[in-house]
Amino acid sequence: MKKAYVLHKPLFIKMKDHQKYFQELSREYPTIQSICQEIIHLQSLLNLPKGTEHYISDLHGEYNAFAHLMNNCSGVIKEKAIVIFENEMSLQDINELCFLIYYPDKVLTQKYPQVWYRDMILKLIRLTRYVTSKYTRSHVRENIKNEYAYIIDELLHAQLDELDQQYVYHLQIIDTIIELDEADHFITILTEMIRFFAIHRLHILGDIYDRGAFPDKIIDDLMNCQRFDLQWGNHDILWLGASLGQPACIMSVVKNCVHYRHIELLEKSYGIPLRKLMMTATNQTDQKSHHQAMEEFCLNMLYKLESQLINTYPEWQMDYRLSQHHDSQLTNQEQAILNDLQKSFMSSQKLQKHMQFLLKHSSLYLKTNHHLLFHGCVPLNDDGKFYHHHCFGQELYGKAYFDEVNLHIQEAYYQHDQESIDYLWYLWCGDYSPLCGRRIVLDQPCEEVKNAYYQYIQSEETCVMLLNEFGLYDHECMIINGHTPVRVKEGESPLKGNGKLIVIDGGFCMQNHRKTGVAGYTLISNSHGMRLKTHHIHLGSYDIHHDMQYESTIIYTRQKQEMIKDTKDGYQLLERIEDLKTLLSLKRQGFYQ
Known part of the structure; x- marks a missing residue:
């Protein structure tokens, strides 16, 4: 039965x-x-214990600084090396070991004596063991994807004693690797492991694009990264709009590239030719340089294109954007240039690949491990209450507005909804846009007027209201955002609202160094607490004698170590x-x- x-x-x-x-x-x-x-x-x-998380913002195309930041893990690797080796190595020797970890391809350009290889491998194994100590053996094994996985697992998970036969056995393994001329490759694998496990997750709070020369290289590196997330920045959303053929976004992107002298980014990296625009602009203006002529030509076209948008969408209340009346009709020549640019932006395979990558990994905000992450602001009225947006036939505010905009960003790209595509321009520059939040007049120099958000975040009560709006109620919850450079040299603090909010745009791009007096921030959260690393300005290349320097400030220390179960x-x-x-x-x- x-x-x-x-x-x-x-x-x-x-x-x-x-x-x-x-x-x-x-x-x-x-x-x-x-x-x-x-x-x-x-x-x-x-x-x-929970893994170490790094938060950075407003990279603005500064690839060299970003790459070095990823290689040295915001100085964390050197900190760990000092903990292990400070009693047996000089600081110079520690610096040399760290530089090997950051740039093995630069150090391993020559052959070294066998004793050097053995010493380096033993030290790298010790450091790798320390960095991976908060992970299970199976997790480490799963992430060792190379030909020497078994040998590395064997070397890592044994407590060696010089009098023990295991130590002799392991030395024999290392010496055989050296004799087989595989030491360089083996060292490179170990350095990759140290960098990989030193950061459990990377959070980038927007603005990869504009100002700097190589945002495309940053995207390429992120495409090979496993554990990260992105929040949209207004400069990123501008490039998304341009990739979809939105005219005002296209001309803004071109103007920005011309202004910061990065025409090569468009022409060489993304295959978008500007010769026709340059020749027309040079012939039509009195400017001495072709850069000035092109920027003036782009601005004149922008006046017309933005006038069209302002008239088409009066509910966005963007009248302030132009202080004077401008003809909104493009000339035949201007329309022909725009048509060519639209075709080039929309057919650039590399640009479309990068935008699809951003769409897959980016969001307007993220709630993670008690924290609320977004690039710019949650727009507020002058009385400190939520601003109500009239868009897409709805009246929305706070979290509901962010969620709706997230949907329309996707609809803009995948469904080619015209209003959603045009709304990307509003997100780029609107005074109540969550990605901008500043009133910027395009056709005359005026002082920027910031959204009330930037005033009210000094209040703990406002920060708590914002956290509650997004469903975060615990005492340790805080807001992390970028977008607005912190003027450190004028005494401004990145901490707001009695520690409930922190702004981590410290001026990563070189153009902002003068404003801030620093070269950016990395916010680091681990199982013991959170600290802010202030990057000191360094304009040269990074080498064995010139590492990125940091000043570390403790934001808070946990009374009880945070475990993975709490995340x-x-x-x-x-x-x-x-x-x-x-x-x-x-x-x-x-x-x-």
């Missing part, structure tokens, strides 16, 4: 609603033992564990055999 299985009602409902999901899960874990093993593994992960990743692991326990119960009752 067939055994009758009794299924509890809640479990039956869950199984019925998610039958396909549990069928797939059963294929992944076909036996009771495989399910139990995974539950044990995930449960152990929950009680490990967003932990919540996802708990959900997975519950699903596996449900599958385990179903298996034991005869289902999915």
Whole structure:
């Protein structure tokens, strides 16, 4: 007789609603033992310290500084090297070891004696062991994807004693690697591991584009990065609009590239020719240089194109943008240039690839591990209450507005909805845009007027109101945003609202160094607390004698170490564990055999 299985009602409902999901899960874990093993593994992960998170903002195309920041992990690698080696190595020797980790390809351009290779490999193994100590052995093993994975696993997970036979055994492994002329390759693998595990997750709070010369290289590097997230910046959204053929966005992008002398970014990197525009502009203006002529020509076209948008969408209330009346009709010659530019922007394979990447990984805001991340502001009225936006036939504010805009950014790219495409221009420069929040007059020099948000964030009460609006209520919750350079040299603090908000735009791009007096910030959060690293200005290239210098400020220290179970990743692991326990119960009752 067939055994009758009794299924509890809640479990039956869950199984019925998610039958396909549990069928797939059963294929992944076909036996009771495989399910139990995974539950044990995930449960152990929950009680490990949370990984180190880095927050940066407003990179603005400064690729060299960004690349060095990623290589030295905002100075964290050197800090860890000092902890391990300060009693046995000079600071100069530690600097040399760190430079090897940052740039192995530059150091390993010559052959060194066997004793040097052995010494470096032993030191790198010790540092790798220290950096990976907060991860499980299985997690480390999963992320060693190279030919020497087994050997590295063997070397990392053994406590060596010089009198122990294991030490002799490991030295023999290292000496054999050197004798086989594989030391350079092996060292490179170890340095990659140190850099990889030193940062668990990277958060970039917008504005990869404009001002600097190589935003495309930053995107290329991020495409090879595994653990990161992005928030839209107004300069990024401008480039998205240009890639979709939005005329005002296109002319703004071209004007910015001309203004900052980065025409090569458009012509060489993205294959967008500007010769026709340059020749027309030079012939039509009295400017001495072709850069000045092109910028003036772009501005004149922008006056007309923005006039069209202001007239088409009066509900956006952008009348302030132009102080004078401008003809909104392009000449035949201007229209021909615009048509060529639209075709070039929309057909640039590299640009479209980069914009698709941003769309996949970016959002207007992110809630993660008690924090609210966004680039610019949550627009407020002069009385400190939420500004109500009239857009897309709705009246929206706060989180509901952010969510709606997130949807329309996707609709702009994938459905080519014209209003959504045009709205990207508003997000770029609107005084109540969450990505801009500043009233900027295009056709005459005027002092910028900031949204009331920037005044009210000095109040803890306002910061708490904003956090609550996005569903964050815990005492340790805080807002992290960029967009507005902190004028450190004038005494301004990045901390606002009694520590409930921190602005991390410290002037990454060179043009802002004069305003801020510093060269950017990295906010670092680990299981013990949070600290802010202020980058000191360094205009030369980075070499063994010139590392990026930092000043570290503690934001807060946790009374109790934060574990993975307390984080967003932990919540996802708990959900997975519950699903596996449900599958385990179903298996034991005869289902999915």
